Amino acid sequence: MKAQRVELFVCPTATPADTTGLQRLADSGKIKPDTLVALVGKTEGTGAHDDWGRVWADVALREWTGKFVGVPPDEVAKHVIFVLSGGCPGVITPHIAAVTREWIELSDVGNDKRMVVGRAGSDPMPPEEVGRMGQIRKVAEATRRAMADAGLTDPKDVHLVMVKVPGLTTASIKDAESRGKTVVSHDLTFGPEGAGAYANDAAALGVAMALGEVPESSLSDGVVRRDWNLYSEVAMTSSGGEKRHGEVVVFGNSAASRSSLRIGHAVTKDFIDAEGVRNALRSAGLRFSNGLPADADLSQLVHVFAKSVIPGSDQIRGQRITLLDDADAYQIGKALGGMLVASVTGRTTNYVSGGERNSHQGPPGGNIIAAVVRTET
Amino acid sequence: MKAQRVELFVCPTATPADTTGLQRLADSGKIKPDTLVALVGKTEGTGAHDDWGRVWADVALREWTGKFVGVPPDEVAKHVIFVLSGGCPGVITPHIAAVTREWIELSDVGNDKRMVVGRAGSDPMPPEEVGRMGQIRKVAEATRRAMADAGLTDPKDVHLVMVKVPGLTTASIKDAESRGKTVVSHDLTFGPEGAGAYANDAAALGVAMALGEVPESSLSDGVVRRDWNLYSEVAMTSSGGEKRHGEVVVFGNSAASRSSLRIGHAVTKDFIDAEGVRNALRSAGLRFSNGLPADADLSQLVHVFAKSVIPGSDQIRGQRITLLDDADAYQIGKALGGMLVASVTGRTTNYVSGGERNSHQGPPGGNIIAAVVRTET
Amino acid sequence: MKAQRVELFVCPTATPADTTGLQRLADSGKIKPDTLVALVGKTEGTGAHDDWGRVWADVALREWTGKFVGVPPDEVAKHVIFVLSGGCPGVITPHIAAVTREWIELSDVGNDKRMVVGRAGSDPMPPEEVGRMGQIRKVAEATRRAMADAGLTDPKDVHLVMVKVPGLTTASIKDAESRGKTVVSHDLTFGPEGAGAYANDAAALGVAMALGEVPESSLSDGVVRRDWNLYSEVAMTSSGGEKRHGEVVVFGNSAASRSSLRIGHAVTKDFIDAEGVRNALRSAGLRFSNGLPADADLSQLVHVFAKSVIPGSDQIRGQRITLLDDADAYQIGKALGGMLVASVTGRTTNYVSGGERNSHQGPPGGNIIAAVVRTET
Amino acid sequence: MKAQRVELFVCPTATPADTTGLQRLADSGKIKPDTLVALVGKTEGTGAHDDWGRVWADVALREWTGKFVGVPPDEVAKHVIFVLSGGCPGVITPHIAAVTREWIELSDVGNDKRMVVGRAGSDPMPPEEVGRMGQIRKVAEATRRAMADAGLTDPKDVHLVMVKVPGLTTASIKDAESRGKTVVSHDLTFGPEGAGAYANDAAALGVAMALGEVPESSLSDGVVRRDWNLYSEVAMTSSGGEKRHGEVVVFGNSAASRSSLRIGHAVTKDFIDAEGVRNALRSAGLRFSNGLPADADLSQLVHVFAKSVIPGSDQIRGQRITLLDDADAYQIGKALGGMLVASVTGRTTNYVSGGERNSHQGPPGGNIIAAVVRTET
Numbered sequence A, B, C, D: 001m002k003a004q005r006v007e008l009f010v011c012p013t014a015t016p017a018d019t020t021g022l023q024r025l026a027d028s029g030k031i032k033p034d035t036l037v038a039l040v041g042k043t044e045g046t047g048a049h050d051d052w053g054r055v056w057a058d059v060a061l062r063e064w065t066g067k068f069v070g071v072p073p074d075e076v077a078k079h080v081i082f083v084l085s086g087g088c089p090g091v092i093t094p095h096i097a098a099v100t101r102e103w104i105e106l107s108d109v110g111n112d113k114r115m116v117v118g119r120a121g122s123d124p125m126p127p128e129e130v131g132r133m134g135q136i137r138k139v140a141e142a143t144r145r146a147m148a149d150a151g152l153t154d155p156k157d158v159h160l161v162m163v164k165v166p167g168l169t170t171a172s173i174k175d176a177e178s179r180g181k182t183v184v185s186h187d188l189t190f191g192p193e194g195a196g197a198y199a200n201d202a203a204a205l206g207v208a209m210a211l212g213e214v215p216e217s218s219l220s221d222g223v224v225r226r227d228w229n230l231y232s233e234v235a236m237t238s239s240g241g242e243k244r245h246g247e248v249v250v251f252g253n254s255a256a257s258r259s260s261l262r263i264g265h266a267v268t269k270d271f272i273d274a275e276g277v278r279n280a281l282r283s284a285g286l287r288f289s290n291g292l293p294a295d296a297d298l299s300q301l302v303h304v305f306a307k308s309v310i311p312g313s314d315q316i317r318g319q320r321i322t323l324l325d326d327a328d329a330y331q332i333g334k335a336l337g338g339m340l341v342a343s344v345t346g347r348t349t350n351y352v353s354g355g356e357r358n359s360h361q362g363p364p365g366g367n368i369i370a371a372v373v374r375t376e377t
Helices: A020-027 A052-069 A073-078 A133-150 A170-178 A195-210 A274-283 A329-345 B020-027 B052-069 B073-078 B133-150 B170-178 B195-210 B274-283 B329-345 C020-027 C052-069 C073-078 C133-150 C170-178 C195-210 C274-283 C329-345 D020-027 D052-069 D073-078 D133-150 D170-178 D195-210 D274-283 D329-345
Strands: A002-012 A036-043 A081-086 A095-105 A114-124 A158-166 A235-240 A245-254 A261-267 A301-310 A351-357 A368-374 B002-012 B036-043 B081-086 B095-105 B114-124 B158-166 B235-240 B245-254 B261-267 B301-310 B351-357 B368-374 C002-012 C036-043 C081-086 C095-105 C114-124 C158-166 C235-240 C245-254 C261-267 C301-310 C351-357 C368-374 D002-012 D036-043 D081-086 D095-105 D114-124 D158-166 D235-240 D245-254 D261-267 D301-310 D351-357 D368-374
Touching: A002 A020, A002 A114, A002 A261, A002 A301, A020 A052, A020 A095, A036 A052, A036 A114, A036 A351, A052 A073, A052 A081, A052 D052, A073 A081, A081 A158, A081 A245, A095 A114, A114 A133, A133 A158, A133 A195, A133 A245, A158 A195, A158 A261, A158 A368, A195 A235, A195 A245, A195 A351, A235 A368, A245 A261, A261 A274, A274 A301, A274 A329, A274 A368, A301 A329, A329 A351, A329 B329, B002 B020, B002 B114, B002 B261, B002 B301, B020 B052, B020 B095, B036 B052, B036 B114, B036 B245, B036 B351, B052 B073, B052 B081, B052 C052, B073 B081, B081 B158, B081 B245, B095 B114, B114 B133, B133 B158, B133 B195, B133 B245, B158 B195, B158 B261, B158 B368, B195 B235, B195 B245, B195 B351, B235 B368, B245 B261, B261 B274, B274 B301, B274 B329, B274 B368, B301 B329, B329 B351, C002 C020, C002 C114, C002 C261, C002 C301, C020 C052, C020 C095, C036 C052, C036 C114, C036 C351, C052 C073, C052 C081, C073 C081, C081 C158, C081 C245, C095 C114, C114 C133, C133 C158, C133 C195, C133 C245, C158 C195, C158 C261, C158 C368, C195 C235, C195 C245, C195 C351, C235 C368, C245 C261, C261 C274, C274 C301, C274 C329, C274 C368, C301 C329, C329 C351, C329 D329, D002 D020, D002 D114, D002 D261, D002 D301, D020 D052, D020 D095, D036 D052, D036 D114, D036 D351, D052 D073, D052 D081, D073 D081, D081 D158, D081 D245, D095 D114, D114 D133, D133 D158, D133 D195, D133 D245, D158 D195, D158 D261, D158 D368, D195 D235, D195 D245, D195 D351, D235 D368, D245 D261, D261 D274, D274 D301, D274 D329, D274 D368, D301 D329, D329 D351
Parallel strands: A036 A081, A158 A235, A301 A351, B036 B081, B158 B235, B301 B351, C036 C081, C158 C235, C301 C351, D036 D081, D158 D235, D301 D351
Antiparallel strands: A002 A095, A036 A095, A114 A245, A114 A261, A158 A245, A261 A368, A301 A368, B002 B095, B036 B095, B114 B245, B114 B261, B158 B245, B261 B368, B301 B368, C002 C095, C036 C095, C114 C245, C114 C261, C158 C245, C261 C368, C301 C368, D002 D095, D036 D095, D114 D245, D114 D261, D158 D245, D261 D368, D301 D368
């Protein structure tokens, strides 16, 4: 039978267009044209929709990857999935994590579950479906296929689902309305009624539906960004106006894996819950008896993926905060997640995205943290 | 002999001008006109020099306190010292902490040291002294008198010195230059070469000189904001153009105290050092054997005072961060300190000031954390 | 018959709480308790919904006016209408304009139309009506009564209608939904889908309906913030969560007036149209033959009220601008209106509000400018 | 004798890396590898020192120009001078202006002066010279040589001098201090005491010295950013830490020119002085008798280069403004200059840089405006 061997390499970057870390990995043979499956990174810049740092990074990485894989830049997406999250406010080191997957032949599988990865694209999503059931269902369907690609059948083995879906643009809204359709919002931002937020949240509910976290019967257009009790604990989603299809990457653990990595996850109970971050480390297999991971424990930690969605409430543990009113709440909300994670992991090279207000990515007030740990074997 | 009994009450505020918490304390007899010695708080608003939230809070609190103490608003400063720090980005709950001091007669003192407080004003500081040796020496002298007022003689018993000094204004610069004097800077901001930063840092060095943290022989105009190896571990300082004198409040522990409170402090080793925050709790007497304070431990914690100065370096534990380049670094830097403290204390009602870059308040890259704990007696 | 004599006095303010200019007007007898009808001003601060500069100004002005008029602060609204617009970015001098109205007995009226003012309150507007036909109709009704109070019957004589209406709050949304009603938006901001923007725009359409600028048959819930071809050329509107009723002030010209002032208005054709500002001056009666007003002409100009709504398009005269993408578009949009007006009027004490994107206040891409001129008589 | 023929083509850009406009000019033969002498543009992005929009534009333009001219990207600077100013807040259309120069043989010259351009590089400027007399003298020397290259001898014929000089970096400060030298500032920003501001202002004084606007005897290290009565009326300067030499481009008018363009300039008397902008158009030869340029006049206007330095005073024409206190004064200050120019030129494709506070580029409170006009011949 076939089994996966997955690796993950974290390369800090000196500028948005810095590919020297990837080149070193390529030169050393750690990543190969046929093993590289995803690049997941944080790029420095404003983090806004017109963040030129992220755009430049995308152009430069796509050019580098195209040369590496041997295809034109505009075909890179067929070979390597890119998840670039813009904005490194505070203590988030700009970096790219390269994910590789090899297939090996196994005679039998054991009980020890190790990291696997799977990918799938969705059917096209027209603008009238964005932020609505159409998008939810198509993400759910692609999530199921990505699970199959990963060789995962039990949703409990899934610890992180990264999704990119189409959002809305001025042009796509015009297109929909010219065909007599309505769209979910005319606000193109990631604000509370923004199309970007609706797209991200429909994608999260799609994951939740595929994994059975939310029954399909509870879902409808009307619950998106309204019923916050419906959520996924493993979905990290993003959206972009330029996309036509959804893309899904599933990370989980399987007995059919010979990786030396294991992934786990947890959710924080509120915005200042450092224990939630430690729980993610525990979930991935780190054992620390003294309440806190020691340096030796942390040396096994390979990477953390975290969301930092701003809570919709102005209360934390019974006290008022003014984060929702901060003029730069988007930056601060993201930065605070970076601090929460870094203060636990003892490092700044963590993937932390967020800053938006409220989400179906994680429970109300809490956030999703996934951790990848190297096992001792 | 006379001994102090010091109390500290934390009142969350609903708006900058909210005095209902203080009024409740007054109504219940917890604060009295002759026991109230200081109001130390965080006010919501921009945190900038023209933060109208802070200005309005100052006006409203001074009016309330004047009525309470029975003096006109402009004489309140003689009775109660105000330290209002503007800006509550992120997870810092706007609040006012009222500090009271009663004098009681004791027959003898024991060994157990408890919290005391002392205050002193300085000689006037003309603009040409701001950010220079003149200001350093006058703050040192006032710190020594505030220690005496607190009944403290050993610098090791001092855990927090809050200082407010004059900064520069367009008018005071003109005044100095018309008298043939120079001033330390024409930049009125808290930027790296700003007069506000120079004033704050001269005040910190004044505290360091008084406490013997820095020998007077090492001090000169030229070291201010240049030699970062000179610093205080207990000074939290601020400056304002409207002031003519310095004001100093010293917090420490003394055997000549019957307070149920004890204060302690520590410095963080870098910007993500949660253990430094825990060390401050330990210094104040909290005992938690398991690496982390339990809820029962935290229930004894009365308050935390923390600085969150942005490191001058773009590296944390060997990795690059972009905080120094963030357009809103001032807000983010302050907010991150709020998260670091809140993630340890499990609450958001912490006093956290900062956001400026580099300081003689604390070691290079690290920050000062002071904690007040209620003892079990 | 009765005729009005209206005056308008512009007082620059040194801080948000500065009432010295008003006090001087009171001391000199220019404003009297029974003639003061409105205070319309720009307050310094962030201009955001939690702009403490504006809040403090409101508290301080209400206290001053209460003492002046002889009523408690919470009854001031029955006597004097307050329109305080927060945020003076760029070249907008913080100021308060006091509007007074005296009634005099006339034997006959002439042909020369001079400035009059009228006020009216609306019926209460429950949250489910905000941003919808309910609000539109109630503003229309109040506008008609304010016109009657001003003695105006012909809409062509109306040059400025300032309106304040209730917006939405977390509490009022809960209230509506608990009664089985829906609300127009869950976004409480002034963003493109924000409740604040919907409330302002419903109010503008209400004015348009009352003045016949838009036929009632064209109006429905669905056109608000959707059909930008429906708009008023004289409505300047704002909204606040704390309000329960609408308030309307109408400014126009009438033969039944003995004012020495005349008001006029125009709309700019796009965001850089200085000629539109000059047209407002011409409309108010300034005659300048040389294309540009001379200093002598401008000395007759008493005040300008201007909106600076950001265009919804990213094109001005065929070229792309990035204003819609600016992180601080709200501040910049308002500031640019301030510059456009100041560069024509030669002064910075202009009332300029705005910064939001798209509005039924003025035509697509253009903005409303009203001017008050002192006639030579 | 040899005469110049200078052309200037303005290409709006759709993204920072958009070279399609330049490619069209190249395809049509309007710019040639041996005639292209400078690219001067505004790039969209934050305008801050880490503006990735500007950085990406520089990389992309240098690559395109290298291919066009036939040299590697790092040698492009020897052939074509780049002046890219980051940040297009408000109504400034991102664009690149290509300047070309051909040499033609003339038998004689007439009286009609037309546009010429000249360039020169300076000697290297070590960090200890930045913002001081060393930099001033080297810019003066290079300005004289650029004038010679342009064929200009009378300073009155010089209407615009664009200069780029080295600023300071952490590394270059270390280098200077390790050699026992001091530097002008440790603040690397463009703030009031920032090294960037000192470098820009030393460059401006260098131009002023070369043109005789300021006598060398008035100049010393101590006057830089102190004596604002010393200034140039034609210098637009910028600085970058990566540079080692200064670069100077001089634009003026000469009888030894067969250009169809003419350049002129004026300074505004204050921040809202639209007449100053009109005076620049007049200086370049536009005749408009009616106070305002008509559309036909403006159709002859090819381009405007403007500074928008924030005044150091908080007063404009006797009234207070709060621009100096605005959190985003840098963006707003630049945007306001864009509006002032656009409201006069009737277009948004103007080059407007600025946002810093106070400068030797232009008189106190005023700004430099240069205009290029196509003559009717």
